Amino acid sequence: MPLKLPGEFELIKKLTSELKVKNRDVIVGIGDDCAVLSFDKNYLELVTCDIQVAGRHFVLENLEPENIGHKAIAINISDIAAMGGLPTVCLISLILPKNISTDFVQRIYRGIDIACNKYNIQVAGGNISSGKDWAIDIFMLGKVKKRDLLLRSGANIGDNVLVTGTLGDAAAGLFIAKDRKFLLVKTKRLLQRQLAPNPRIGESKLIAASHMATAMIDVSDGLSGDIGHICERSRVGVEIYEDKLPVAKDMLEFAKSIKKNPYDLALNGGEDYELLFTVSKKNTELLISKIKKKTNTNVNIIGKILPEKEGSWLVNSDGKRIRLKLESWDHILSLPKLVSESS
Amino acid sequence: MPLKLPGEFELIKKLTSELKVKNRDVIVGIGDDCAVLSFDKNYLELVTCDIQVAGRHFVLENLEPENIGHKAIAINISDIAAMGGLPTVCLISLILPKNISTDFVQRIYRGIDIACNKYNIQVAGGNISSGKDWAIDIFMLGKVKKRDLLLRSGANIGDNVLVTGTLGDAAAGLFIAKDRKFLLVKTKRLLQRQLAPNPRIGESKLIAASHMATAMIDVSDGLSGDIGHICERSRVGVEIYEDKLPVAKDMLEFAKSIKKNPYDLALNGGEDYELLFTVSKKNTELLISKIKKKTNTNVNIIGKILPEKEGSWLVNSDGKRIRLKLESWDHILSLPKLVSESS
Numbered sequence: 001m002p003l004k005l006p007g008e009f010e011l012i013k014k015l016t017s018e019l020k021v022k023n024r025d026v027i028v029g030i031g032d033d034c035a036v037l038s039f040d041k042n043y044l045e046l047v048t049c050d051i052q053v054a055g056r057h058f059v060l061e062n063l064e065p066e067n068i069g070h071k072a073i074a075i076n077i078s079d080i081a082a083m084g085g086l087p088t089v090c091l092i093s094l095i096l097p098k099n100i101s102t103d104f105v106q107r108i109y110r111g112i113d114i115a116c117n118k119y120n121i122q123v124a125g126g127n128i129s130s131g132k133d134w135a136i137d138i139f140m141l142g143k144v145k146k147r148d149l150l151l152r153s154g155a156n157i158g159d160n161v162l163v164t165g166t167l168g169d170a171a172a173g174l175f176i177a178k179d180r181k182f183l184l185v186k187t188k189r190l191l192q193r194q195l196a197p198n199p200r201i202g203e204s205k206l207i208a209a210s211h212m213a214t215a216m217i218d219v220s221d222g223l224s225g226d227i228g229h230i231c232e233r234s235r236v237g238v239e240i241y242e243d244k245l246p247v248a249k250d251m252l253e254f255a256k257s258i259k260k261n262p263y264d265l266a267l268n269g270g271e272d273y274e275l276l277f278t279v280s281k282k283n284t285e286l287l288i289s290k291i292k293k294k295t296n297t298n299v300n301i302i303g304k305i306l307p308e309k310e311g312s313w314l315v316n317s318d319g320k321r322i323r324l325k326l327e328s329w330d331h332i333l334s335l336p337k338l339v340s341e342s343s
Numbered sequence: 344m345p346l347k348l349p350g351e352f353e354l355i356k357k358l359t360s361e362l363k364v365k366n367r368d369v370i371v372g373i374g375d376d377c378a379v380l381s382f383d384k385n386y387l388e389l390v391t392c393d394i395q396v397a398g399r400h401f402v403l404e405n406l407e408p409e410n411i412g413h414k415a416i417a418i419n420i421s422d423i424a425a426m427g428g429l430p431t432v433c434l435i436s437l438i439l440p441k442n443i444s445t446d447f448v449q450r451i452y453r454g455i456d457i458a459c460n461k462y463n464i465q466v467a468g469g470n471i472s473s474g475k476d477w478a479i480d481i482f483m484l485g486k487v488k489k490r491d492l493l494l495r496s497g498a499n500i501g502d503n504v505l506v507t508g509t510l511g512d513a514a515a516g517l518f519i520a521k522d523r524k525f526l527l528v529k530t531k532r533l534l535q536r537q538l539a540p541n542p543r544i545g546e547s548k549l550i551a552a553s554h555m556a557t558a559m560i561d562v563s564d565g566l567s568g569d570i571g572h573i574c575e576r577s578r579v580g581v582e583i584y585e586d587k588l589p590v591a592k593d594m595l596e597f598a599k600s601i602k603k604n605p606y607d608l609a610l611n612g613g614e615d616y617e618l619l620f621t622v623s624k625k626n627t628e629l630l631i632s633k634i635k636k637k638t639n640t641n642v643n644i645i646g647k648i649l650p651e652k653e654g655s656w657l658v659n660s661d662g663k664r665i666r667l668k669l670e671s672w673d674h675i676l677s678l679p680k681l682v683s684e685s686s
Contacts, residue, residue, distance in 0.1 A: 011445070011471060015452045023465035025431050035467035037432060037484070040383045047467065049482055051436040053474040088368050089380060093394040093436075093480045102354070109358045122366035124378035124390065128354060131396040132476045137436045139392055139482040141380070 031233060032152050033082035033217060034142070044149055046142040048079040051093075054134035063177070065104050067195045068136060069111025075220060076140035077119055078199035078273040082218035083151070084208025085144035086201065087119055092126035093137040100134075108136070119201060148208035150277070155215040155234035159278040161303035162288070164203050166248040167223055168262055169193035171269025172255060187254050197273040202295045204275060212287045216277040222270035224324060227303070228312065230278065237306035240324060242267070243317040246300045267314070278305055374576060375495050376425035376560060377485070387492055389485040391422040394436075397477035405520050408447050410538045411479060412454025418563060419483035420462055421542035421616040425561035426494070427551025428487035429544065430462050435469035436480040451479070462544060491551035493620070498558040498577035502621040504646035505631070507546050509591040510566055511598070511605055512536035514612025518601060530597050540616040545638050547618060555630045559620040565613035567667060570646070571655065573621065580649035583667060585610070586660040589643045610657070621648055 016030050027044065028036035034046040052072050073090065080087045092112065096105060116123060121140075173194025176182040183191060199218070207213045215234055217226050223240070231238050245266040255262035279287055288299045306313075312324040359373050370387065371379035377389040395401060395415050416433065423430045435455065439448060459466060464483075516537025519525040526534060542561070550556045558577055560569045566583070574581050588609040598605035622630055631642045649656075655667040 011448065012469070014445070015449060016466060016469075018449075018452065019456050019459070019466050021456075021459050021463055021465045023431055023463060023467075026465045026467050029465065029467045030469070035432070035434070037467070045388075047432070047434060047482070047484065049434045049436055049468065049480075050470055051438060051472050051480065053438055053472045056472055056474060088366055089378070089390070091378065091390060091392045091482065093392050095394060095396055095476075095478060102357070105354065106358060106361075109361065113362050113364075116362070116364050120364055120366060122364045122369045122372060123359060123362050124366075124369050124372045124380070125392065126355070126359075126373070127393055129394050129396045129399055129478075131399060131478065133438075133474050135438060135472075135474060135478060137392075137394065137480045139390070139434065141390065 028151060033079040034085070036083070036149065039143065042145060043143045044146055046080050046083050046085045046144055047140070048076055049137060049139045050076050050079070051135060051137040063195070065107035066111035066114070069108040070115045070196055071111075072136045072138050073112055073115035073121070074197045074199050075273060076138045077115070077121070077201060078197065078218040078220065080140060080142035081199050081201050081204035082216055082275065083142075083144055084148045084204055084216065085142040086205070087121045087140055087142040089122050089124045089141045090116070091139040092123060093139070094126070094128045095131040095133065095135040096128060097132060097134060098130050144208065147211070150208055150213055150216040152215055152217050152230050152233035155230050155236050155278040155305050156280065157236060157305055157307050159214055159280055159305040160284045160301045161227065161238060161240065161276070161278055161305065162284070162299050163219065163223070163246065163274050163276045163302050164200050164291070164297050164299050165272065165274045166246045166251065167219065167267075167272050167274065168247055168255070168265035168269045169251050170197065170271035170273070171265040172251045174271070175258060182254070182258070186250055189250055190254060194271065197271065199273055200275045200297070203291055203297050206291055206294055207275065207277060207287065210287055210290060212283040213277040213279050216275060219272045219274045219276050220270060222268045223276065224267050225270070226276050230276070231308075231312055234305070235308050237308050237310040237312050238303055238324070239306055239313045239315050239321070240267075240303040241315050244300060244302045246298065246302070371494060376422040377428070379426070379492065382486065385488060386486045387489055389423050389426050389428045389487055390482070391419055392480060392482045393419050393422070394478060394480040405523065406538070408450035409454035409457070412451040413458045413539055415479045415481050416455055416458035416464070417540045417542050418616065419481045420458070420464070420544060421540070421561040421563065423483060423485035424542050424544050424547035425559055425618065426485075426487055427491045427547055427559065428485040429548070430464045430483055430485040432465050432467045432484045433459070434482040435466060436482075437469070437471045438474035438476065438478040439471060440475060440477060441473050487551065490554070493551055493556055493559040495558050495560050495573050495576035498573050498579050498621040498648050499623065500579060500648055500650050502557055502623055502648040503627045503644045504570065504581060504583065504619070504621055504648065505627070505642050506562065506566070506589065506617050506619045506645050507543050507634070507640050507642050508615070508617045509589045509594065510562065510610075510615050510617065511590055511608030511612045512594050513540065513614035513616070514608040515594045515597050517614070525597070525601070529593055532593055533597060537614065540614065542616055543618045543640070546634055546640050549634055549637055550618065550620060550630070553630055553633060555626040556620040556622050559618060562615045562617045562619050563613060565611045566619065567610050568613070569619050573619070574651075574655055577648070578651050580651050580653040580655050581646055581667070582649055582656040582658050582664070583610075583646035584658050587643060587645045589641065589645070
């Protein structure tokens with residue numbers, strides 16, 4: 001009898017826990033943004049993949065095909081960036097419905113080409129199949145210097161939690177992508193943040209080379225879920241300060257206009273593809289100013305790492321602590337759950 | 344207006360011809376069984392992927408879920424074998440319909456695990472999404488010694504064309520998979536050839552290390568299509584001797600029983616995952632006997648490489664030459680076309 005599927009992460013854990021083979025080429029397997037493989041004397045290899053399905057991850061009728069290609073590449077670059085690496089090569093798998101126009105597919109590839117050009121990534125292979133549903137699966141390879149590798153598992157108690165840029169923009173943009181009546185001059189940037197994310201490769205390189213960060217992940221599932229991944233892998237707890245979450249003015253205004261709590265979008269929205277990382281108290285200010293100086297990107301302190309037994313908390317502006325649900329934008333179950341719950 | 348899609352290979356050519364980035368890590372890009380990347384002093388890295396969609400590549404109601412997982416891994420191993428390499432690591436992307444049972448997915452993973460165990464491949468990552476249609480996409484990495492690499496492009500005029508094992512079994516097995524009334528004790532092997540292909544890793548290793556083969560490919564699209572890929576990349580023509588095509592006795596009998604020409608199945612069927620390779624006249628007998636001795640696998644001479652301008656021919660048992668249609672099992676258009684046409 002069909003059972004209800006568990007969520008993506010739970011299911012992957014269940015499925016992969018029974019796999020037997022361990023290969024000595026694999027330094028980090030399942031459970032981080034990329035798998036880490038041995039490469040040469042100085043470098044490690046990073047590999048990641050992400051499958052995007054029409055109706056789940058993108059709504060075809062509201063999208064330029066270039067956006068589909070561009071975004072599929074960008075989110076995989078972001079996984080490489082989350083480990084401190086640089087992308088090098090990708091393979092592309094496409095499922096296309098039978099009566100699609102060649103022009104449409106070519107425009108998807110144009111988006112792929114634009115994204116790959118920007119980061120010097122070669123499309124080295126792939127395959128195409130027909131099917132009822134559109135899907136695009138990207139397999140991305142990258143490299144990272146051995147000593148620059150950043151995992152989810154290195155956060156220390158007392159570390160500050162930092163994030164680049166602003167949060168919740170892509171979630172706000174999703175409302176606009178789904179209903180174009182929200183698309184105005186003043187909301188255009190939010191739509192762009194949803195459609196054409198900019199992976200933080202420059203910032204990642206700086207952070208990795210500084211050797212000051214202790215753990216890193218990209219914000220793809222949503223801050224609450226992604227900090228949860230760091231906590232789980234680092235075996236720590238965390239407190240996140242709600243009023244420190246970096247929200248842009250246009251996002252704030254748009255969220256209010258659609259009667260959503262902007263801090264809910266920032267906390268649980270996902271797809272911002274910002275970098276979320278942990279740094280010792282001592283190094284925090286220096287690293288923030290370095291990143292600002294070299295890339296002009298703002299970095300904010302949004303929380304602090306706690307001992308594991310203290311758990312994970314969201315601290316309200318009035319100092320009230322509510323249990324942080326380590327929620328995720330769960331691609332297997334639904335479009336994002338944009339409501340945070342306290343317990 | 345929607346146009347009819349061109350075939351998979353034509354479409355991939357069209358799409359990828361406009362891509363701009365060339366990365367110096369890529370030694371061979373699109374157009375072979377795997378992409379070939381620089382690795383360390385002695386080795387090259389091989390990367391390949393293959394997406395399988397329910398209804399196109401497998402018929403769910405007639406399959407054990409273990410077969411889906413096992414076959415998805417096996418066909419990617421076969422691509423690595425076609426370059427003379429050994430598989431090391433894979434990533435798995437799954438699209439699952441919402442109300443699937445967890446047990447069914449676990450059984451797919453059991454098939455994956457069995458195949459990976461056999462060849463010491465670690466599943467290092469992957470992702471799962473929901474969707475209307477089932478699909479499984481495998482990204483496979485492998486390694487090959489620099490001097491052992493075998494491409495599609497090295498065939499020389501006068502070389503013999505060789506193939507391991509027998510042809511047409513998997514195509515015959517497809518009829519059985521689709522209609523179980525054909526499943527008898529005497530046709531069971533054919534069904535197994537369709538459901539659980541055995542990539543020729545041992546034979547590949549021997550062939551590659553012998554340095555006697557000039558070009559190699561695996562028989563996935565069908566002999567006629569796959570020899571076509573060698574001809575295209577090597578810029579040569581070919582003649583294939585129909586009566587030399589290795590067909591097994593059970594396949595011959597089954598084909599007759601369903602009123603199919605067994606030589607059509609052998610020529611155009613696909614999915615046998617045998618190795619198709621070219622060897623100079625001088626080295627042919629030695630290599631065939633080496634393979635037989637070490638692996639007990641039969642290898643047959645089925646054709647000869649011609650100058651490109653002479654074209655590609657199928658030579659009948661009565662010596663009649665008919666133009667060889669370099670047909671392929673084209674996953675984008677349909678299930679296999681099992682009828683060969685002469686022109």
